[in-house]
Amino acid sequence: MARGHHDIGGSERDSGPIDRAEHELEDWEILADAVNQALGVVGVKRTDELRRAREEMDSELYRSLKYYERWIASMETILIEKKILTKEEIDRRMAAFDKKWGEP
Amino acid sequence: MGRAVSARFKPGDRVLVKMEDRPGHIRTPWYVRGKRGWIERVYGEFRNPETLAYGGDGLPKRPLYLVGFEQSQVWNKYEAAKDKLFIDIYEHWLEPA
Amino acid sequence: MSDTHDKSGEHGHEHPRHELGYYARRIYAIRDLLLEKKVLTQEDIQEQIDYQEQRSPANGARIVARAWVDPDFKARLIKDPKAACAELGIDATSLNEFVVLENTDKVRHMVVCTLCSCYPRPILGRPPDWYKSLNYRSRAVSDPRGVMREFGQSVGPDVEVRVHDSTADIRYLVLPIRPSGTEGLSERQLAKLVTRDSMIGVVDALPASAARA
Known part of the structure; x- marks a missing residue:
């Protein structure tokens, strides 16, 4: 039987102390939050779909990504699934950013 | 809130959460499957997230309940006897206990 | 928009572009x-940024403080939370269903979303980092008293702790207990005692002395 990597209520693996440090949101996180909400408002995606995309991603990736990184990954999955964007065009835009801003 | 004219359970009814494991988008947490509790409140009818998650319309709507559990029944080593846990669970995950 | 910074209206911490990681x-x-x-459109996005900026725990604190001073309001808040919010000019309409959980001397509530990060965002704004953490999501259901202890909150053995795992379209807000010694305080002063964490239910409201700080 398989338990989803998101379904962690009571899981032993996550039983450590809670990190209560808070960080001020960075621009890209606020943007990710807003694009996500706006896509819902215009009817392009449902929150349930994004949750499902996060549940289907690689388990170690799910655990290692920051919160809004997970959101971005799931938004990309759903936008590609719905044929609104292609991975190639996002990659091309990324390459242009790398050229303009320098590699991360 | 949608009206739950077809709700199968009423507050106070004893229920068992189905012990099911299947692929797909499921909002019934793993830790509560197979546990016994009671209907605390009937919330009404809501679209089904299990099909909404795949681009479906979520219809027919499903009755949603607030289900209560004794913490001592959910976890093996839970000490405070009176403590309780409440979870929102769709009707198709519940059966009479 | 400059080449090195985004000036498109987000007000968070600005990162020089070359430092942005893959997902950013x-x-x-x-x-x-x-x-x-x-x-x-850019307006669609900006609208969401502005909307979230207007949402903060201060809204929840106003609701709680009013409930503390006005028993009739409290009754309405518990019976029909969205309508009660509207009375204070707080728009809760985007919440599918909103439930207020009243703490008493005998019962304490705590809210979590073990499956993702469901949170009453239209009222409280975006959730804190710890609320979204794997450890909180895991432990809030199986060890709520331990979590409260970690947040500095002791709960007696005679008190019943009720954890709500929000797994569907219902959003929960805890109405903390009015602290003792606050009889002389104004509604505004009372609101200062109502912290975000007290409305998630991991701690009580601040003591009366904090209102004068």
Whole structure:
């Protein structure tokens, strides 16, 4: 039987102390939050779909990504699934950013 | 809130959460499957997230309940006897206990 | 928009562009493409940024403080939370269903979303980092008293702790107990005692002395 990597209520693996440090949101996180909400408002995606995309991603990736990184990954999955964007065009835009801003 | 004219359970009814494991988008947490509790409140009818998650319309709507559990029944080593846990669970995950 | 900084209206911490990581770059690429394809407009995005900026725990604190001073309001808040919010000019209409959980000397509530990060955002704004953490999501259900202890809150053995795992369209707000010695305080002073964490239920409201600080 398989338990989803998101379904962690009571899981032993996550039983450590809670990190209560808070960080001020960075621009890209606020943007990710807003694009996500706006896509819902215009009817392009449902929150349930994004949750499902996060549940289907690689388990170690799910655990290692920051919160809004997970959101971005799931938004990309759903936008590609719905044929609104292609991975190639996002990659091309990324390459242009790398050229303009320098590699991360 | 949608009206739950077809709700199968009423507050106070004893229920068992189905012990099911299947692929797909499921909002019934793993830790509560197979546990016994009671209907605390009937919330009404809501679209089904299990099909909404795949681009479906979520219809027919499903009755949603607030289900209560004794913490001592959910976890093996839970000490405070009176403590309780409440979870929102769709009707198709519940059966009479 | 400059080459090194984004000036498009987000008000968070600005990162020099060359330091942005993979996913941060990815969202700028996605945003640009969505605008070019007219899936979204800049106004659609800005509207959401502005909306979230207006949402903060201060809204919840106003609701709680009013409930503390006005028993009739409290009764309405518990019976029909969205209508009660509207009385205070707080728009809760985007919440599918909103439930207020009243703490008493005998019962304490605590809210979690073990499956993702469901949170009453239209009332309290975006959730804190710890609320979204794997350890909180795991332990809130199986060890709520331990979590409260970690947050500095002791709960007696005679008190019943009720954890709510929000797994569906219902959003929960805890109405903390009015602290003792606050009889002389104004509604505004009382609101200062109502912290975000007290409305999630991991701690009580601040003591009366904090209102004068």
